[in-house]
Amino acid sequence: MLGRSAKASPIGKPPHPKLIITIDGPAGVGKSTVAKLLARRLGLVYLDTGATYRALAYAALSQGIDPNDVAHLVRVAKSLRLDLHQVREDAIRVILNGCDVTRQIRTERITDAAAVVAQHPPVRAALVRLQRKLARADALVVEGRDTGSVVFPQARYKFFLTANARVRARRRQMELRSLQGRSPALSTIARQLAARDRLDRLRKIGPLIRPRGAVVLDTSRLTTTEVVQRMLRYLRFQNHGPHHRGHRIPRSVATTWLYATEAQRNFR
Ligand code: DC
Numbered sequence: 001m002l003g004r005s006a007k008a009s010p011i012g013k014p015p016h017p018k019l020i021i022t023i024d025g026p027a028g029v030g031k032s033t034v035a036k037l038l039a040r041r042l043g044l045v046y047l048d049t050g051a052t053y054r055a056l057a058y059a060a061l062s063q064g065i066d067p068n069d070v071a072h073l074v075r076v077a078k079s080l081r082l083d084l085h086q087v088r089e090d091a092i093r094v095i096l097n098g099c100d101v102t103r104q105i106r107t108e109r110i111t112d113a114a115a116v117v118a119q120h121p122p123v124r125a126a127l128v129r130l131q132r133k134l135a136r137a138d139a140l141v142v143e144g145r146d147t148g149s150v151v152f153p154q155a156r157y158k159f160f161l162t163a164n165a166r167v168r169a170r171r172r173q174m175e176l177r178s179l180q181g182r183s184p185a186l187s188t189i190a191r192q193l194a195a196r197d198r199l200d201r202l203r204k205i206g207p208l209i210r211p212r213g214a215v216v217l218d219t220s221r222l223t224t225t226e227v228v229q230r231m232l233r234y235l236r237f238q239n240h241g242p243h244h245r246g247h248r249i250p251r252s253v254a255t256t257w258l259y260a261t262e263a264q265r266n267f268r
Contacts, residue, residue: 020139020156021141021155021156022155022211023160024148025162026193027193027200028167028171028193031161033090035048036090037224038228045140047142049127051094051105052082054105055080056080056123057117060073067116068116073122074122077126081096082094082095082134083095106179115200132151146209153211160217161219162217164220168190
């Protein structure tokens with residue numbers, strides 16, 4: 001399933017910003033940590049598309065709307081006022097209709113509801129529109145399940161992260177512990193992740209697939225820093241190496257690029 005190439009976007013014509021790096025992959029591979037860090041290293045804006053599904057699930061449950069009530073969900077999705085700000089290297093703030101819901105959207109209840117909400121094609125269409133609207137910046141790192149295949153199929157650089165099931169369950173357990181001070185047993189988390197994987201991979205619209213042209217990185221044995229270093233090395237190679245494909249990075253970004261490789265050297 002992961003090797004399948006992406007189909008053309010069924011949701012209108014995507015915009016063409018100057019520079020987009022997409023990072024897709026299943027839950028627990030460390031996408032969001034890596035994406036935030038990469039964005040900071042390169043001085044790019046970070047966009048967490050999962051937060052839009054979570055925010056919608058939160059808004060729906062707060063209004064007593066069933067996560068399977070598609071007509072109501074679409075109405076709520078179209079009226080969502082959502083702001084995502086990266087406040088630190090490793091943290092974003094999620095502001096929904098003027099209220100800070102950063103923590104509230106990460107609970108298990110919302111995680112489960114978001115997975116259901118994300119199954120409905122009309123809901124996905126509304127949220128993909130919202131995600132493209134949120135991508136106002138000229139240069140950004142976008143992270144999710146279908147960002148390189150559906151949301152920004154024309155993205156200049158695409159990564160697809162994987163990790164083995166045990167590692168992913170352990171990472172999710174640590175995340176839950178730091179969030180709420182406790183977590184279910186590893187075997188329970190592994191079952192929950194497998195169920196979410198099935199939902200993500202089997203849906204008809206925007207399934208979790210390796211987008212065409214995406215670089216696959218297995219993060220099972222890598223630290224976050226090592227993953228980011230490999231990405232930076234790949235990007236530098238693409239930009240300056242012999243296989244440069246004619247993609248020129250805007251001068252302002254190229255400067256941060258050089259700065260990033262400097263930072264990368266300091267990291268070793
Ligand atoms: O990455 P996350 O756990 O915050 O995502 C929350 C939910 O949203 C998850 O069930 C997968 C779904 N999602 C999606 O379907 N497409 C995306 N681009 C991002 C997330």
